[in-house]
Amino acid sequence: TFDYFMSLVLFAWATDALDGYFARKSGHSGKFGSREGWVDWVFYIACFFCSTYLGYYSYFFFIGIILVNLFVYFFIKKSDSVQMSFEFIYILLSFRVLYQESPFWTLVVVGWTGFIIAFKWNRLKDQILYFFRGWK
Template sequence: MKVLLTSVTISSVSFIYEYGYVIADFLTLIRGIVVLFMLSLIPDREVSLDIFMIMVFIAWFTDVFDGFFARKSKRMGYLGKWDGWVDTAFYITIFLYCYALGFYSFKFFILVLIFNFLAVFLTRNLEVNQAFHFLYILLGFRTIYLLDKLWFIRVSLWTILVIILKWSRLKFQIRNFIDSWKNLLLGKKGPSH
C-alpha cells in the first residue's frame, strides 16, 4: 500500500511538473472569460450581487491555482505573460462595479486608474501594478462591507484561507509590494516583465 501511495505521489508530482503550465494557462483563460462575463453584468443595475460575487470567487479560485501550477511546473505557458494583466482587468472590473453601484465618484475612479497606469508606465515595473491590486482589493472590501455583511464574511474567510495556504508566497509578495512602492516613490525602474 505504501509503495502504491508513493507511486501515485511521484506520478502526480511528475504530471504537475510536465503539464502544470498547461493547467495554469487554462485557469488564466477561464479567469479572462469570467472577467468578460463580469463586465457584461455591470451595466445592469438589477444584476444580483450573488451572481457577481460567485464570478469573483471563480476568478479568485483560478488565480490562486494558476500560480500554484505554473510554479510547480517551473515554466511559463503561452498565457503566463498575460496573467498579471488578466489580474489587473479582474481588479479594475471589481472597482468599476463598485463605481457603477455608486460607492465611488467618477472623478475618484478615473484618478485612481490614471495614477495606476502612470505609475506602471513610469516605472515599467509590473510589481507596481500589483501594489494597485491591493488598493482595488481594499476598495472592494469596503464596498462589500457596506453592501452585504454575509458576503463580507465569506470574502474575509476566503482571504484568511488563502493567506494561510499561501503564507510563504505572501511574504515574498509583501516584500515585492514594499519594494515596488519604494521604486515608485524614489523614481527607480524595477525589472519589467
C-alpha cells in the same frame, strides 16, 4: 445581482489560486503564466467599476484613480510594485463596498482570504519581499 457577481468573483479567485499552485507544483509554469499580471489588473478594475456603478464612487473618481495609476506606472516607475500598490487600493475600495452591501459576502471573502494566506504562506512572503525590493 450582487450575489451572482460575488459568485463569479469567488470562482475567479479560486481558479487564480489553484492554477498557479498546480502549475508550479507540476513544473509547467509557462510564458503566459508569467505575464498574467495584466489579467489581475483588469479584474481589479472591473470590481472597482462595479463599485462605481453601484453608486459608491463617482465616475470622476474612478477615471481619476485609473489615470493616476497609468501615469505613475508609465512615466514615473514602471514596476510590478507600482501595480501591486494600486491593486491593493482597488481591493480596499471594493472591500468597502462589499462590507456595506453584504455581511454574508464579507465573511465569505474574509474566510477565503484567510484560507489563501494559509495555503500560500510562503508565496505571500516572497511576494512581500519582491514588492519592497521593487521600490528601491
